[in-house]
Amino acid sequence: DAGVTQSPTHLIKTRGQQVTLRCSPKSGHDTVSWYQQALGQGPQFIFQYYEEEERQRGNFPDRFSGHQFPNYSSELNVNALLLGDSALYLCASSYGTRYGFEQFFGPGTRLTVL
Amino acid sequence: EDQVTQSPEALRLQEGESSSLNCSYTVSGLRGLFWYRQDPGKGPEFLFTLYSAGEEKEKERLKATLTKKESFLHITAPKPEDSATYLCAVQAKAGNQFYFGTGTSLTVIP
Numbered sequence: 001d002a003g004v005t006q007s008p009t010h011l012i013k014t015r016g017q018q019v020t021l022r023c024s025p026k027s028g029h030d031t032v033s034w035y036q037q038a039l040g041q042g043p044q045f046i047f048q049y050y051e052e053e054e055r056q057r058g059n060f061p062d063r064f065s066g067h068q069f070p071n072y073s074s075e076l077n078v079n080a081l082l083l084g085d086s087a088l089y090l091c092a093s094s095y096g097t098r099y100g101f102e103q104f105f106g107p108g109t110r111l112t113v114l
Numbered sequence: 115e116d117q118v119t120q121s122p123e124a125l126r127l128q129e130g131e132s133s134s135l136n137c138s139y140t141v142s143g144l145r146g147l148f149w150y151r152q153d154p155g156k157g158p159e160f161l162f163t164l165y166s167a168g169e170e171k172e173k174e175r176l177k178a179t180l181t182k183k184e185s186f187l188h189i190t191a192p193k194p195e196d197s198a199t200y201l202c203a204v205q206a207k208a209g210n211q212f213y214f215g216t217g218t219s220l221t222v223i224p
Contacts, residue, residue: 004157033212042118042201042214043158056211090157101205102148103212105157 002027004093004106012112013081021076021109025093032074033103034066035090043090049074050096078111086113116141116206120215127222130191135218137202138184147185149178150201152217158201161187192222 005024013019025032031050035043045058049068068074072093078085088110092103121136139147146165150158162171164180171178175196177188187200199217206213 006157035214040216042203042216043212044214045211048211058211088155101146102160102163104160105150107157108155110155 004091004104006089006091006106006109008109009107010110010112012114014114015081015083017081018077018079019081019111021078021089021091021111022073023076023091023093023106024073025091026104029093029095029104030072031094031096031101032068032072033092033094034074034076035092036060036085037088037090037108039087046076081113083113086111116204116213118202118204118213118215120200120202120218122218123216124219125221127189127192127220129193129222129224132188132190132192134189135187135200135220136184137187137215139202139204139213140183141204141206141213143207145205145207147180148203148205148212149185149187150203152199152201154199161200189220192220194222194224196220197222 007022033048034046037043046060047057048055052068063079065077088108090108091106094101094103118139149161152158162178167182175190179186199219201217203212203214
């Protein structure tokens with residue numbers, strides 16, 4: 001049973017560029033959440049997708065956008081990259097949104113903005 | 115405001131020296147409290163879910179407990195392979211997002 005997968009593993013961009021990160025959820029899961037984790041910090045919630053719609057959003061600017069596809073996979077897009085966007089971006093999947101649920105995380109994408 | 119505070123920030127233990135990590139939380143109605151283990155450069159690995167005060171869960175050398183305001187992760191006779199950052203997260207009933215603490219970095223010395 002494949003767990004949560006993310007691509008790419010590492011990415012280097014320059015300020016002002018745009019980036020797309022991808023996530024495939026664990027088999028049987030239909031909900032995907034994205035997190036940003038700066039060095040030495042806990043993950044910060046960006047947004048959550050369920051039934052191809054953004055269901056909830058954390059305190060992140062509109063430069064951060066996403067999409068969920070019919071097969072439940074998801075993309076995170078970040079426009080006009082800033083140095084402060086350098087972080088580990090984590091995708092987590094779960095089943096459903098209405099009850100206390102366990103989220104399973106992928107290995108993350110390390111984004112470096114120069 | 116919902117928030118999670120973990121202590122200590124870092125903990126060094128001798129192999130076999132038992133201890134506890136603390137996670138205190140402020141949330142408007144707890145849906146669940148979650149413990150994760152994170153190795154450097156990797157995604158968090160799920161350990162436990164606790165839903166109500168008084169609940170306890172165990173896995174190998176780890177035991178998680180929950181009260182109305184905090185959770186403890188007890189580590190009994192730790193081994194060097196238990197070295198990692200342990201993250202606590204809460205989910206509030208009012209919404210679906212998780213709030214994470216900044217973690218406790220545990221180092222177990224042989």
